[in-house]
Amino acid sequence: MKNLMPFLLLLVFASCKKEYDLKLTKEFSILSSINGGNYNIKVGLPDNYDPATKNYAAIYILDGEENFDYVAEKCKSISNDYGTPNVLVVSIGYGFDRAFDYTPTKASEGGGGAEKFMEFIKTELIPKMEQEFAADTSRNSRIILGHSFGGLLTAYAFTNYNNVFGNYIMLSPSIWYDNEILLQFEQDNRSPNKQNQQLVFMGIGELESAGRMLAPFEAFYQRLKNNYPGIKISKHLEPHLNHVGSKNPNIIEGLNFYFKNR
Amino acid sequence: MKTIKILIVSIFILTYSFTSGQSDSSQIFKKQFLIPKLTTELGLGINASQITGVVISDLVQWNLKKRLSIISYTSYAYNNAFLRTFNYIETNYNYTLSQKFGIGTSFYSKKSTYTFSFLAGVKYESFKETLNNPKFEKVTVSVSSLSPDFGLMYNFKRGQKKYFFNYKIYLPLYPYPFKTFDINAVDGNMANFSLEFGIGMRLK
Numbered sequence: 001m002k003n004l005m006p007f008l009l010l011l012v013f014a015s016c017k018k019e020y021d022l023k024l025t026k027e028f029s030i031l032s033s034i035n036g037g038n039y040n041i042k043v044g045l046p047d048n049y050d051p052a053t054k055n056y057a058a059i060y061i062l063d064g065e066e067n068f069d070y071v072a073e074k075c076k077s078i079s080n081d082y083g084t085p086n087v088l089v090v091s092i093g094y095g096f097d098r099a100f101d102y103t104p105t106k107a108s109e110g111g112g113g114a115e116k117f118m119e120f121i122k123t124e125l126i127p128k129m130e131q132e133f134a135a136d137t138s139r140n141s142r143i144i145l146g147h148s149f150g151g152l153l154t155a156y157a158f159t160n161y162n163n164v165f166g167n168y169i170m171l172s173p174s175i176w177y178d179n180e181i182l183l184q185f186e187q188d189n190r191s192p193n194k195q196n197q198q199l200v201f202m203g204i205g206e207l208e209s210a211g212r213m214l215a216p217f218e219a220f221y222q223r224l225k226n227n228y229p230g231i232k233i234s235k236h237l238e239p240h241l242n243h244v245g246s247k248n249p250n251i252i253e254g255l256n257f258y259f260k261n262r
Numbered sequence: 263m264k265t266i267k268i269l270i271v272s273i274f275i276l277t278y279s280f281t282s283g284q285s286d287s288s289q290i291f292k293k294q295f296l297i298p299k300l301t302t303e304l305g306l307g308i309n310a311s312q313i314t315g316v317v318i319s320d321l322v323q324w325n326l327k328k329r330l331s332i333i334s335y336t337s338y339a340y341n342n343a344f345l346r347t348f349n350y351i352e353t354n355y356n357y358t359l360s361q362k363f364g365i366g367t368s369f370y371s372k373k374s375t376y377t378f379s380f381l382a383g384v385k386y387e388s389f390k391e392t393l394n395n396p397k398f399e400k401v402t403v404s405v406s407s408l409s410p411d412f413g414l415m416y417n418f419k420r421g422q423k424k425y426f427f428n429y430k431i432y433l434p435l436y437p438y439p440f441k442t443f444d445i446n447a448v449d450g451n452m453a454n455f456s457l458e459f460g461i462g463m464r465l466k
Contacts, residue, residue: 176349183398206407207387207450211342211353215393219401240409240437245447 020044020072020089026133032124035116037095040065041125043133044072044089046079051134057087057141057262058129060121060165062150063098064091070248071145074255082259087143088135092125102149104156104185107178114153118161126164140166140197143258147171147247152182155220158200159185162193167262168200169254172208172243175216183216186223198231199261200224201254205246206237213243232261296422297370299466300324303419303428305337307458315341315358317456321417321430323366323377331366333379335415339456341389349395354402356389358454360411377417381432385411385454411454412436424464432456 026043042064046056059075061067068091079086095101101117103110126142129135136142142165146154151173158168159182175182202224204217221235236253238246305319319337326332339358346353366379390404413434420427434454438447 176351179349180393180395180398183395205450206405207453209341209356209387209389209405209453211345211356211391212348212351214403214405215351215391215401218403219393219398222401237405240407240441240450241447242450242453244449245437245442245444247446248444249442 018069018073020069024049025072030120030124030128032095032120034120034124035095035113037101037117037120039095039120039125040093042068042089042091042093043129044068044075044091045133046086046088047076054085055134055136055141056085057143058090058133058135059087059143059145059258060125061089061091062102062144062146062153063148064093067091067145067147067251071251071255074252078252078255078259084259084262088129088133090125090129092121095120098149102146102153103177104152104160105178105181109177110149114156115160117153118157118164122161122164138166139163143167143169145169145171145251145254146173147250148243149174149177152177155182156185158198158224159189159193162189162196162198166197166199167258168198169203169251169258170201171203171247171250171254172205172213173202173217173220174213175220176212180216180219183219183223186220190227194228194230196230198224198228198233199258200231200233201236201257202233203236203238203246203250203253205241205243205250206239207242208246210243297325297328297368297375298464301419301426301462301464303417303430303460303462305428305430305458305460307430307456307460309339309341309454309456310452314344315339315356316343317458319430319458319460321462323417325368328370329367331368331377331379333362333364333366333377333381333415335362335364335381335383336360337456339454341387350393352392352394354390354392354404358385358387360385362411362413364415366415366417373420373422375417375419377415377419379415379417380413381415382410382412385409410436410440412440413454419462421462426462426464427459428462429457429459432458 024045072089100111100113104114106112151170154170303321317339322334324332337360341356362381362383364381368377388406393401434451437450
């Protein structure tokens with residue numbers, strides 16, 4: 001057992017998260033007047049941040065507490081690799097349970113608070129980012145990234161709030177939710193949305209075989225690919241990985257797709 | 263994540279407690295317990311594949327020496343066994359075939375054998391889903407994937423005669439940590455964690 005201890009310690013430390021540079025991180029809370037939720041917001045600033053002379057694209061991350069450090073680090077390294085300006089990384093914490101904020105309708109798995117949550121993002125968070133952090137005001141400079149129920153909300157932002165974001169990174173989205181209600185929303189809003197330019201990355205784990213993920217994912221992907229002339233879309237199945245394990249590799253794939261094609 | 267780390271450390275502590283609890287008195291065992299040269303064990307059990315699957319397997323163990331074994335393990339898992347339709351999404355098929363080889367070491371008590379082994383091989387996973395919601399177009403997706411399979415197995419046998427009872431616990435080590443050190447990947451390990459019971463037979 002003593003011989004195993006160094007290996008165990010290596011496993012534990014190798015699995016630890018790396019924090020984004022604290023000197024480049026700002027943190028504050030917003031008490032929303034829309035839904036009453038108190039949202040903790042973290043903002044990762046790019047190197048050489050200069051709000052006086054520049055405006056910055058901004059990526060809005062769902063499940064922010066869990067994903068902020070990883071996404072911020074990867075945005076920095078990937079933008080450097082492409083020689084392109086980095087973005088503001090804006091993580092949104094939980095105001096209520098994610099099963100409430102991220103689901104568009106009331107069903108057995110969720111509370112249907114997505115509409116008000118999106119209104120909070122659109123009318124309270126984004127204006128604050130534009131006024132205080134020099135976030136670019138154009139639709140094409142905004143990216144939204146989410147995984148699982150966060151991926152569902154990202155897809156909902158595409159279908160129902162397409163004028164807010166121009167870039168979408170949907171990871172293992174729960175399109176199965178409420179008997180695939182997102183497919184109905186896509187149909188209902190296709191006509192105005194297809195006029196817009198879109199950059200969409202959809203990623204999933206190859207082995208997400210629970211009997212609920214891949215078929216709806218493929219259905220949504222085919223809808224977007226076949227019906228939106230202004231779309232640039234990519235799909236990726238991360239080999240040998242399941243729902244949670246595929247998240248970080250697909251974050252890398254999605255960010256690469258964004259920085260390469262922005 | 264914290265829970266997963268505690269689980270990993272607990273499993274290693276549990277393994278250590280099993281090994282340190284066994285006594286080995288080889289001279290006595292020669293008289294009372296004849297170590298079989300070759301055994302085969304059929305197993306039937308469950309895996310944690312998403313929403314639980316059913317596993318059938320055959321394990322062949324060749325004891326080269328008292329403390330050294332060569333093992334072959336073959337299994338078929340019928341995955342997602344109890345929820346084949348969900349929200350108009352039908353699972354057409356979902357199975358895993360696995361073949362592993364490994365080495366193990368055994369400890370013995372009066373009527374029981376406790377074998378710990380490391381296994382390595384391949385697994386082939388294949389599944390097909392169809393979205394069949396009457397409101398939307400029908401969409402079918404299929405995946406076939408061949409991947410490495412590494413893991414630790416604990417195998418308990420009880421009985422001194424030709425036939426014996428056995429159970430096995432398999433703890434996968436892929437994708438975590440053999441593919442990636444990202445602790446999130448443990449959900450892939452847990453999908454292939456299995457517990458089986460069965461009957462074995464001494465061949466030699």
